[in-house]
Amino acid sequence: MNTKFLYWIAQVFGWTTYIVLTIILNIGAKELNTDFFLTMLAVWVMGISLSQLLRYFYVDQGWLDLGIKKIIPRVLPTIVVFGIALEFFYYLSQFIITSDPVAFGGNKFFSETISWFFLFLIWTLFYFSFHFFQNYRKEEIKNLQWEASKNEIELNRLRAQLNPHFIFNSMNTIRALVDDNPKKSKENITKLSKILRSNLLAEKKKFITLEEELNLVKDYLDLEHSRFEERLNIIYNIAPNTSKLSIPPMMLQTLVENSIKHGISQLPKGGTVAIKTSCDYRNLYIEILNSGLYQPTDSLQPNSSGFGLSGTVKRLELLYGAKGVFEIYNKNNKVVSNLIIPQNINDEHYSDNN
Amino acid sequence: MMSITAIIIDDERLARKELTSLLAQHRKIEIIDEAANAEEALIKIHEKRPNLIFLDIQMPGKSGFDLLEELDYVPEVIFTTAYDEYALKAFEVNALDYLLKPIEDDRLRDSIDKVCEKIDIGEPSISSDGILTENDQVFVKDGEKCWFITLKDVRYFESVGNYVKVHFDSNRPMILKSLNNLEKKLDSKTFFRANRKHIINLRWIQKSETWFNGGLLVTVNGEETIEISRRQAAKLKDMMSL
DSSP: OHHHHHHHHHHHHHHHHHHHHHHHHHBTTBOOOHHHHHHHHHHHHHHHHHHHHHHHHHHHHTGGGSOHHHHHHHHHHHHHHHHHHHHHHHHHHHHHHHOOOOOOSHHHHHHHHHHHHHHHHHHHHHHHHHHHHHHHHHHHHHHHHHHHHHHHHHHHHHSOOOOHHHHHHHHHHHHHHHHHOHHHHHHHHHHHHHHHHHHHHGGGOSOEEHHHHHHHHHHHHHHHHHHHGGGEEEEEEEOGGGTTOEEOTTHHHHHHHHIIIIIGGGOTTOEEEEEEEEEOSSEEEEEEEEESOOOGGGGGSTTSTHHHHHHHHHHHHHHHGGGOEEEEEEETTEEEEEEEEEOOOOHHHHHHHO | OOOEEEEEEOSOHHHHHHHHHHHTTOTTEEEEEEESSHHHHHHHHHHHOOSEEEEESOOSSSOHHHHHHHOSSOOEEEEEESOOHHHHHHHHHHTOOEEESSOOHHHHHHHHHHHHHHHHHSOOOOOTTOOBOTTOEEEEEETTEEEEEEGGGEEEEEEETTEEEEEETTBOOEESOOHHHHHHHBOTTTEEEOSSSEEEEGGGEEEEEEOGGGOEEEEETTTEEEEEOHHHHHHHHHHHTO
8 A cells, every 4th residue: 555655656756757857958959839748748648657557567477576687688678669669659649739740760760769768767677676675675574573483482492391200200209198198299289280380371471570480499399309308408598679570481490400300310319409599780690509510511412401401591592682691510519500680670670679 | 939029229219119009919029129229229139139120210320221231130120210201212112111100000010910921931040150041131222222132042242342242133232341251151051252252152053164274164143154263163062072
């Protein structure tokens, strides 16, 4: 709709400019009488009509979608034909308007046809470049949309799935607890349900509060504690002012799961997982400490932390660009995982927290 | 019928407890011990020589597969795992028996029946001196694949660098062992040191012909030929000639 309007403005404006320029250039050279103006008007009408026909032809033949090498040998002969056609109509209009039998053909025919040819050539150049520009923008928008949906899919994919090994082991623990400690087995069923539910819902939300995420992590670690018993020690050190800060769902959970899977569960005597949070006016900082040893080469094996960790890095990058940070390293026989999650904390919020 | 002795190996106390309570209905199975990791299991299996072990794959330190590779005496094995894609793949490729946790009663019964059958058929082969006879099985793992091989199915062992290639069926997995160590463990009535690089299973020899320097060339399984050195050839003739 919009482009059509733009096209017509360009069409009318272009031909009018041409006519006005011709008249100005002819001042002094020709007698500016009614016949001359009428002829010019006729050229204006014929120009618009023929170029309209030309456009119809281009669209109809599908030449707009061809490559430049294929366009040239098709368009040039067409323009020659249209040039000759215009010359013929021009001659006809002059004949009618001046009722003066001018000789058709000869040098005049030749030079005039060439000028019409160039006129259509310029018109075509404008038309094609306008079309290409338009197309390019459409492509660009399509690309951007595609990129956005790709990112969305990628983000969903990266939201780590719960480790099936954990689910089935927990079920097995619960089964053992049914006879032994019915109360605890009931609690564990509730906790496992909550974890499964939040895992299902995680795909619907881009961000949740740290408090929500920590509830999930606590349920998870409680269940793991039922499995590993005295082999798993848990320490929380949560700054109260961080509870309402935002975090991508399952991000902390994934890292805690990794610390169990590759840390605690590999140690015959078990170990400790410690979670610590803090914040300043810009970022939320989370530190996870666990017993064990981080081996970067692990990421080459399909069965290892590689996915969880590289997934975390990618998610942060997609959501926060360079501002989101994840790092993991060994320190004093422990594995340290650090997360920096940028917050859009406004001033009011900030003063509330302090 | 004698009861089947078993050891449960799992790092989680509650998982061991759960399996114990499931096994309570199976009179044939007598649980003689438990182990919480591979190290513990290694010692207990050596000491108590159970007929059967229930083995968890994912354990801290060494995995269930690692444990099996270290065992000289390999009892019947029923694997237990919660979910381990890597292990499941290995199981399915080689049709090993495994149970998924939480364990289903019916599946457990099937597995136990199968084991009982196997133990009934198999000759009581456990010799106290730790020598492996042709009816014993060994566990072999090569990359993603693993096998329980009954020794009588092995045609010959071939030394390749630090490894030994085990030739059986159409497979040739490699194990990290020396041929000399292997020779000491194998029953010399069946397994014969042919030369520096080969130990052959005498039952697989189809024909033998004299070779250079008083040696022998034996044909195993149609196409495979192995040279027997002169010294060993004399020994072999001695053995065979009553």
